[in-house]
Amino acid sequence: MTSSSRGTLIFDLDGTLVDSAGDIAGSLDTLMTEKGYAPFGLEQGRKLIGHGIANLVKGALRQRGVTDVDAAAPGLIARFTEIYGSRLTQITRPYDGVPETLAALHAEGWSMGVCTNKREMFARKIVADLDLVRYFVFVCGPDTFNVSKPDPRQLLETAKAVKGGDPLVFVGDSEVDVETAKSAGCPVIAMAYGYTKKPLADLAPDAIAAHFSEIPAALRRILALA
Structure with a gap:
């Protein structure tokens, strides 16, 4: 972990960072x-x-x-x-508050990455097209390490590549993301507006956020309990 890093913050893409x-x-x-x-x-x-x-x-x-x-x-x-x-970002846009919150988290010293089940090439193009790539050290798809969520290895390998050190926190939106984080042994923040097929409260994430701007406060609560 570098002296400037507060830890590692990994995000899912679809339903978390972008409305695709x-x-x-x-x-x-x-x-x-x-x-x-x-x-x-x-x-x-x-x-x-x-x-x-x-x-x-x-x-x-x-x-x-x-x-x-x-x-x-x-x-x-x-x-x-x-x-x-051929149309990855024709309509796709970041959710409200995403660019501003990522900028704030970056300024706080978090080392950040993306871990998605969308193929890496597509994920990289989306974060580049939407001007989010500046905030991420690494972007991972299922083809990056030949493993996909909910297998925790995809998240853990992404975290290793980001090299931000502990603590590791995952931000996602679905039952797959919550299961992945729990299997990896790290806290998870679930976004309430995503693509989950099950009620988030039943999945028992460490925090539920209704708006992306709520993530910094959720992180403080989670880390205070750690």
Whole structure:
């Protein structure tokens, strides 16, 4: 740990730092239309988001009555990836308060990174396009270390790459993120506006934040109890 670092703060991407639902759902609707299925629209598409591209496409196929999802999925996953890769930040924007809060946390001395189940190339382009890359030492996807959340190794390897030392705190939005942090043995702050499929209170994160600007205060509470 460097003398200037307060510790390591790792963030999930989708549903935590950025609202990507419009581009993901739009890409899914393009895919569905191409393949002759009815599109989902934003609100229904949003409900399928949260567990990576493969699960998104497979969930969409199940909802459209495809009987052999495993056989149909690979080609459609590849096509979705192609479509989505062409419009990563067409609509996607940081959530309210994200740039300002990241700047404040950076000024406080936190060493920060991103740990997402979105492929690394896409994640890096999003944080670069949205002018957030300056705050992150390292951006990790499932292809970075060939392991993905909820496996805690993805988070722990990201933390090692950030080199901020202890304490390590994870900020996410879903049951996958909470499980990952608990398995890694570190505190987790859950954002209330993300893509969780379960009530956050039932997941028992160390803190729940309704707005990104609440993270510094949540960190102080968590560290005071440590």
